[in-house]
Amino acid sequence: MSHHQATGGRIITLPFLVLSLLALAAIWILGERFFYGLGAVTNLNDGFPWGIWVVYDVVVGTGLACGGYVLALTVYIANKGRYHPLVRPALLASLFGYSLGGIGALVDMGRYWNFYQMFNPGQQNYNSVMLEVGLCVSAYSVVLMIEFLPVVLEKFKAVKWQRKLEKVLFVFIAIGVLLPSMHQSSLGSLLIAMGHKVTPLWQSLHLMPFLALVTAMLLGFSIVIFEGSMVAVGLRRPSESHILTGLTKGVIGLLIVYLVVRFGDLIMRGALGHAFSGDLRGNMFLVETLLFVVPLVILLQKQWRQRGPYLLVAAVSIILAGALYRFNAFLIGFEPGGGFVYFPSVKEILVSVGMVAIEIVGYLLIVKTFPVLPKAHGHADSAHA
Amino acid sequence: MNRRDFLKVAGSGALIASSSGTAEARGNLEPPPEAVGMLYDSTLCIGCKACVVKCKDVNDMPAVTDEHNPQWDQATELSADTLNIIKAYTDGSAETKNAETDGFAFIKRNCMHCVDAGCVSVCPVQAMKKDPKTGIVSHDPDVCIGCRYCVAACPYNIPKYEYDDAFGQIQKCQLCNQKGVERIDNGQLPGCVEVCPTGANIFGTRDELLAEAKRRVAMKPGEENTFPLGTVGSPHGHVAPAADYQPHVFGEHEGGGTQVMVVSGVPHTELGLPDLPDRSYAAVSETVQHSIYSNMLAPAGLLAGLLYFARRNTQEEGQDKDKEEQS
Numbered sequence: 029m030s031h032h033q034a035t036g037g038r039i040i041t042l043p044f045l046v047l048s049l050l051a052l053a054a055i056w057i058l059g060e061r062f063f064y065g066l067g068a069v070t071n072l073n074d075g076f077p078w079g080i081w082v083v084y085d086v087v088v089g090t091g092l093a094c095g096g097y098v099l100a101l102t103v104y105i106a107n108k109g110r111y112h113p114l115v116r117p118a119l120l121a122s123l124f125g126y127s128l129g130g131i132g133a134l135v136d137m138g139r140y141w142n143f144y145q146m147f148n149p150g151q152q153n154y155n156s157v158m159l160e161v162g163l164c165v166s167a168y169s170v171v172l173m174i175e176f177l178p179v180v181l182e183k184f185k186a187v188k189w190q191r192k193l194e195k196v197l198f199v200f201i202a203i204g205v206l207l208p209s210m211h212q213s214s215l216g217s218l219l220i221a222m223g224h225k226v227t228p229l230w231q232s233l234h235l236m237p238f239l240a241l242v243t244a245m246l247l248g249f250s251i252v253i254f255e256g257s258m259v260a261v262g263l264r265r266p267s268e269s270h271i272l273t274g275l276t277k278g279v280i281g282l283l284i285v286y287l288v289v290r291f292g293d294l295i296m297r298g299a300l301g302h303a304f305s306g307d308l309r310g311n312m313f314l315v316e317t318l319l320f321v322v323p324l325v326i327l328l329q330k331q332w333r334q335r336g337p338y339l340l341v342a343a344v345s346i347i348l349a350g351a352l353y354r355f356n357a358f359l360i361g362f363e364p365g366g367g368f369v370y371f372p373s374v375k376e377i378l379v380s381v382g383m384v385a386i387e388i389v390g391y392l393l394i395v396k397t398f399p400v401l402p403k404a405h406g407h408a409d410s411a412h413a
Numbered sequence: 414m415n416r417r418d419f420l421k422v423a424g425s426g427a428l429i430a431s432s433s434g435t436a437e438a439r440g441n442l443e444p445p446p447e448a449v450g451m452l453y454d455s456t457l458c459i460g461c462k463a464c465v466v467k468c469k470d471v472n473d474m475p476a477v478t479d480e481h482n483p484q485w486d487q488a489t490e491l492s493a494d495t496l497n498i499i500k501a502y503t504d505g506s507a508e509t510k511n512a513e514t515d516g517f518a519f520i521k522r523n524c525m526h527c528v529d530a531g532c533v534s535v536c537p538v539q540a541m542k543k544d545p546k547t548g549i550v551s552h553d554p555d556v557c558i559g560c561r562y563c564v565a566a567c568p569y570n571i572p573k574y575e576y577d578d579a580f581g582q583i584q585k586c587q588l589c590n591q592k593g594v595e596r597i598d599n600g601q602l603p604g605c606v607e608v609c610p611t612g613a614n615i616f617g618t619r620d621e622l623l624a625e626a627k628r629r630v631a632m633k634p635g636e637e638n639t640f641p642l643g644t645v646g647s648p649h650g651h652v653a654p655a656a657d658y659q660p661h662v663f664g665e666h667e668g669g670g671t672q673v674m675v676v677s678g679v680p681h682t683e684l685g686l687p688d689l690p691d692r693s694y695a696a697v698s699e700t701v702q703h704s705i706y707s708n709m710l711a712p713a714g715l716l717a718g719l720l721y722f723a724r725r726n727t728q729e730e731g732q733d734k735d736k737e738e739q740s
């Protein structure tokens with residue numbers, strides 16, 4: 029007997045139609061990109077080689093897709109089985125996040141037809157952080173598909189195959205924890221080689237991989253809490269906040285570690301002064317810090333963290349904090365010199381919005397037709413299984 | 414999971430995340446013994462831009478024009494169509510050449526052919542390559558995936574991608590030695606050196622050029638000296654009073670050193686050249702990356718731990734499930 033069920037319900041709804049339109053707009057603009065070149069639709073320039081397609085779709089997007097990673101870590105590695113009902117929805121969101129991150133990277137690639145050279149051992153450069161990210165993200169997308177396969181098999185009642193797969197699934201679960209640890213930290217390492225072009229508030233050199241990994245975990249936990257609350261409201265299902273509350277312990281620990289390391293580094297490098305310079309970068313740093321501190325304050329109050337709305341506010345704040353940290357490090361804090369500036373074009377933004385729309389549409393479609401979400405009826409009792 | 418297990422996992426995680434692993438810190442790469450390059454002497458440059466024109470000619474690149482002046486090249490910045498540019502520094506009344514205040518000076522910008530090149534270190538597919546003999550940094554568009562990490566990681570913003578082309582490629586100065594041009598291999602001078610009328614830009618091995626650069630910055634201002642044309646040891650040259658040089662050879666140590674070096678009368682930062690630490694960012698980046706992945710030991714160890722826990726905990730769960738189903 030399964031613990032999951034498809035929620036059913038109408039597929040073509042108004043939000044579905046709106047989101048589909050956004051998705052179509054993005055696909056149209058991408059057509060233009062492939063026909064006329066990146067310059068026709070983006071504001072990329074000789075100083076800013078990476079825009080929001082890399083920074084949002086890949087760097088932030090895969091961070092937001094870390095729900096599957098942190099839950100696998102919690103449920104299977106730390107053996108906290110009671111979070112199990114959250115695993116499938118988180119896996120699904122991660123699968124979409126990573127696939128679209130991969131598509132985003134491919135679309136942004138200036139010479140995408142040479143993509144396969146990354147897999148050509150004769151050409152690979154093992155000193156390149158980009159190689160590690162590319163290979164690791166590709167591999168993880170496949171692993172996510174395999175981890176999600178039981179859902180598909182369950183839907184089509186392929187019991188025999190499901191049993192077989194479940195016997196070896198632990199291998200993929202382990203790899204599925206290893207790979208994000210590797211490439212999420214490498215996303216931070218990407219910035220090391222950019223040296224002085226990453227301004228001092230964000231250029232932490234040796235600490236970059238550590239900060240990236242901690243923010244990835246924070247993003248992962250918060251997105252699970254966020255999605256849990258959204259699903260409860262949007263699909264009118266009982267709230268899971270009692271399970272979600274438990275995740276906050278990990279979040280509190282990570283927030284404290286992050287803030288201590290981050291500020292310790294800034295003070296040691298003597299870079300903290302830039303925070304109060306009153307310019308855009310300084311102010312963005314202050315906003316970023318505030319977004320990390322507010323949820324910590326909320327979560328440290330026992331009576332607050334057990335209340336759904338407070339928990340949701342804290343989760344959203346961390347999501348914004350993690351996303352802003354990455355935006356700041358890659359774009360707002362990036363100073364190539366030579367007077368170059370970058371602000372995304374409307375078309376660039378529409379493509380990124382369209383990607384998110386595809387994600388949501390796909391997510392809704394699949395939870396309505398596949399056994400992804402935990403059984404609504406009486407699930408509170410069986411959740412601790 | 415008990416406390417000890419948790420510490421084990423956390424420990425492996427920390428191993429992955431921290432950079433103080435077991436691998437040796439990678440120092441800066443050394444220049445190949447026969448590394449070649451150029452020395453640009455801002456004090457001798459008259460801003461004629463003959464080198465800009467010749468560079469376009471050699472590399473088969475179009476002039477950058479505006480609507481009002483289609484007759485000649487109007488490029489003001491390096492781009493995918495302009496691999497070499499002469500820029501001017503001016504201050505105040507801009508009367509005196511090579512003076513920082515109320516003066517002016519020229520600067521030639523092109524690829525510095527870094528000794529420990531960021532673009533080479535970061536390129537995932539070895540499309541950026543440093544020749545083991547000459548040290549020339551070349552680019553191979555046939556393998557390049559167009560990720561533009563080289564653009565982001567070049568301290569001098571040199572590689573340029575052709576954004577206005579559906580099949581754009583990366584362009585950069587390859588010291589006139591790319592396939593089909595091969596001027597250096599054929600014993601010719603780089604295009605921009607060949608046409609330079611004042612010897613402001615000369616070609617040679619890095620050692621020769623460095624010695625010549627040091628000779629120049631040590632000159633007494635106003636003293637008559639000989640400045641060669643084309644190459645360091647060239648019999649052709651001219652005698653001129655030395656300018657008041659900054660006591661600094663840009664490129665001797667910057668970012669691990671460069672094979673294209675600059676001497677000038679005004680500080681290099683005024684000419685738009687960055688202040689860089691001596692340790693190359695490539696060395697820092699590779700040290701961090703290889704500490705994490707030294708011989709893949711840390712990832713392999715971590716994977717072993719993860720496999721153990723994942724196996725144990727999925728099995729337990731299976732048993733729980735069975736129990737539950739029976740009940």
Ligand code: SF4
Nearest residue numbers: 524525527532567571
């Ligand atoms: S100047 Fe830039 S493009 Fe040229 S070798 Fe150095 S890092 Fe590479």
Ligand code: SF4
Nearest residue numbers: 536557558560561563
């Ligand atoms: S754009 Fe091409 S040359 Fe530059 S780093 Fe990427 S693959 Fe290498």
Ligand code: SF4
Nearest residue numbers: 468497586603604605
């Ligand atoms: S060496 Fe050749 S490609 Fe480089 S700046 Fe000179 S002429 Fe241009």
